[in-house]
């Protein structure tokens with residue numbers, strides 16, 4: 001059992017009573033889970049300040065949360081973050097830079113497993129994108145079935161901008177949401193879309209002015225399945241996503257080997273080092 005249950009009012013929905021489930025599995029408390037008493041929907045909030053970078057521990061917590069909620073027969077999940085300005089800053093590049101190869105392998109295997117768990121989840125999912133969502137953040141959002149985003153943030157796959165080739169597991173869910181031509185162009189350009197542009201191309205489904213409004217829109221989406229048989233719903237989703245999931249399951253080892261080979265190249269290490277430096281110095285200029 002990973003979670004302890006306590007009752008509390010939630011910052012998300014004012015005075016509505018919710019069950020707050022806190023992860024006990026991780027000493028870092030990098031995920032918070034709240035279950036709405038009324039709807040039975042769970043809100044999973046990434047909580048790794050300052051910008052919810054996906055390191056090995058956060059990735060594992062996300063996978064475990066999904067498995068736990070599936071076992072508990074959750075009726076719907078809303079993925080968001082505790083930050084006011086960032087949904088997730090994507091992969092923690094420190095995991096990729098000058099890596100211990102054993103940990104790098106563990107890291108990428110964990111990322112593959114997280115993607116399989118969220119993209120293939122039996123439970124309906126919605127992303128409440130309450131901040132910037134580049135790269136790995138966009139992957140998580142596109143694994144969900146519906147996306148509601150707050151204004152004036154950015155979302156997209158920007159890997160090409162800093163010299164990385166997005167691996168299949170990064171591309172697939174993006175391709176599942178967008179027309180192929182738009183997806184191809186955006187990936188080749190390493191483009192980050194503003195919330196408005198993301199709405200216009202269909203990368204997100206709705207805009208919301210506030211987190212509370214976004215939450216209500218996600219709830220409304222999840223409620224569209226209220227009268228649908230959950231097994232039929234889940235099997236239908238599997239029919240759409242099954243090939244993508246099978247391809248990764250079958251190609252997992254090759255994908256891992258390609259990833260490690262690519263990331264550990266001298267040229268890629270140099271680019272990663274420069275990018276980290278650039279991020280660190282961004283605000284000093």
Ligand SMILES: CC/C=C\C/C=C\C/C=C\C=C\CC(=O)SCCNC(=O)CCNC(=O)[C@H](O)C(C)(C)COP(=O)(O)OP(=O)(O)OC[C@H]1O[C@@H](n2cnc3c(N)ncnc32)[C@H](O)[C@@H]1OP(=O)(O)O
Pocket residue numbers: 050051053085086088089090091092093094132134135136137158159164165166167170258259260262263276279280281282
């Ligand atoms: C054949 C092919 C086979 C294999 C292919 C192999 C490899 C491809 C592999 C990888 C795929 C990767 C997907 C990814 O997710 S890569 C990560 C991409 N993420 C980004 O580019 C986001 C960068 N960050 C930002 O733009 C901003 O930080 C922000 C908009 C998310 C938030 O801005 P803020 O102003 O709120 O916060 P900052 O001050 O900028 O950041 C705080 C702190 O965090 C550091 N940081 C930010 N992002 C990262 C990161 N992704 N990794 C590591 N560190 C990061 C930043 O430097 C600050 O730290 P310091 O205060 O400077 O110490």
